[in-house]
Amino acid sequence: MVRKYPPKANQMWSRVTAPDFILEASMDCGQIFGWQKRGATYLGMIGGSAVSLCQEGETVVFAAEPALTPEEVVAYLGLDVDLPAVLRAVARDAFMRQVVRSVRGLRLLRQEPWPCLCSYIISANNRVERIDKLVKELSMRLGKRHLVHGTPVYSQPSPGDLVKCAESGLRSCGVGFRAPYLIKAAGMVADGAIDFDAMAAMSCEEAREVLKTIPGVGDKIADCVLLFAFSRYETFPVDVWIKRTMEKVYFNSRDVRPAEIRRFGQRYFGRFAGYAQEYIYYYARNHGLT
DNA sequence: TCTCAGGCACTAT
């Protein structure tokens, strides 16, 4: 096998300014799956483009095939959000001030709805590393191959790619009991029963109910899709890490129901509750509980 | 062998 080392002289790179941003925290916090990491460089898909991204100080350097505008990259990385204002809004107590100090620079990305939904159906009862592995496996086997500067990048399978799949074929990728959920979800998107454009125009609660009609999607996964693909920053997904941390910090008890934690989070943190959630999640996983 | 992991659906109360 001959490895190619293509010349770099004529390769195109673009840059965008990225204040208050840490690419690594944003890509590795568990909000997005399937990107390849090579040193400090991340390879993945944005829309229909294969992309290579890295951070140099307060700049993000990127290449994309087909090309992306800086505005598209800014939107994907959430760099158009006034992060200092968001963090001021959620730093409501000593605990949150500590969390914000520790995690500052993590931004919520704007994922495409379908790949996001697909990833989060897979996430049920799985750990982050395994979700990432499964998303990559599905992309390699069922997605489309793209190139950025000669390096292959695989898109996640489209709804059309998945409806063609037999359940046994998906199971052989390792997704287990989630295989029929993925196929049914793909069918609902392919035949228009789920219309992401229509959902974008709905209230958060309405869109949430629509998402929950998809098999394999309950409260938690619906909230994740709303937060990570629809920028509904007022949502507050409750997973086991958030549950444990919130119980300890804000309830001083165990066995608080997720729905109650969710209501509390939304009310307490307000318009940017989802940002608070992701910061707490990152803090709990990487800095331990207080 | 057993438990657990960033849940969901189904069933019984």
Next chain:
DNA sequence: ATAGTGCCTGAG
């Protein structure tokens, strides 16, 4: 409404 249980799979 709410509580209990099974489920693909891999790691510890």
